[in-house]
Amino acid sequence: MSLLELRGVCKTYVDAQGGQALLADRLDLLVPGGRIVAILGPSGSGKSTLLKMVAGLEPPDAGSIYFAGQDLAAVPPERRGFALMFQDFALFPHLDVLDNVAFGLVEQGLRRAVARERALQMLAVFGLHSHARQKVWRLSGGEQQRVALARALITQPRLLLLDEPFSALDAELRTRLRDEFSQRIAATGITTVLVTHDEAEARAMAQQGFRLLQGRLLPLW
Ligand SMILES: Nc1ncnc2c1ncn2[C@@H]1O[C@H](COP(=O)(O)OP(=O)(O)O)[C@@H](O)[C@H]1O
Ligand SMILES: [Mg+2]
Structure with missing residues (x-):
């Protein structure tokens, strides 16, 4: 049973020059309860936008997001019971x-x-x-x-969303913190989506990993 489900999610941004960025293209994701799932992808691939859609800070253009079987479309961010942690100015x-x-x-x-x-x-x-x-x-x-x-x-929180939580830190500290964070998260059992461009970090922390590429998620492990 998946706790978090994304079904056919689409998201496109149009920039000032009329150029289109296709960030989610009928994207599906299933996150089982109690797991840490990682989303990898280069800068600009739409990782943060994906987390914002799950958090309710950005609406998808199409598709649905469910949590514990409930469609979140009409649920405002503060009523989702999710926690978000960003790389900078989190405090x-x-x-x-x-x-x-x-x-x-x-x-x-x-x-x-x-x-x-x-x-x-x-x-x-x-x-x-x-x-x-x-x-x-x-x-x-x-x-x-x-x-x-x-x-x-x-x-x-019912769901923890981590957006590049260690990217402001030096390499040695990053390695230490990723182990500490995975242990603390595992101890709470909170379902987590981790977004990062660091594959070693993702593999160390997450039981399942995907690459976000041209709006689709490719399973990596
Ligand atoms: N609110 C917005 N309006 C227009 N373009 C945006 C907006 N937010 C993000 N983008 C564009 O979408 C692309 C992906 O952004 P983002 O989700 O932040 O990617 P990532 O987190 O993978 O680096 C970027 O090229 C960015 O410029
Ligand atoms: Mg980002």
Whole structure:
């Protein structure tokens, strides 16, 4: 049984010169629950657009997206229960680490004190406990991405969407974080779609991988 299903999704952008970019061409994707699935593809192939359509930030031109059997067409992003994590500016610079992680829980209606208590527990799990009251811009790039993952996971999303989560980091840190991230995601069991142009990273993290090429997904493993 697939948790996330894309059926015949189409998306074309027309640029100012009238040129067309065909990013999704009757694209199908089935993501089983509890899996990490990777989408590979060069820059400009439409990976981010695909995630935005799943998140509800961009409508498909045609086709359908289902989650747990429900057609998402009429479900706004904030009611999908999905978490998105991007490569840069994933965090709020004006908030400290603790309030960045607590943010999603406060949004869900939890009292601030309760949200902060939970966020502190989450930070302890991530080994970031001692940074709780620091401004996020004081942290290293790797620490910032870990805070971003903690913030995404704490809300217990139904689906985690990772858009090139490590591309701002150096190679050594990328390798370390991809192992840590896959373990943490596996521990939560959250179904994840990872978008990256790094095949080694995709193979290390995902049970299934596809290449996005001319609007279609080719199975790689
Ligand atoms: N809102 C938009 N309007 C017009 N063109 C867009 C828009 N968003 C993305 N594009 C174009 O679509 C192509 C794919 O973008 P994107 O999904 O960001 O690819 P990737 O994430 O694989 O690099 C790019 O050429 C980009 O310029
Ligand atoms: Mg992108």
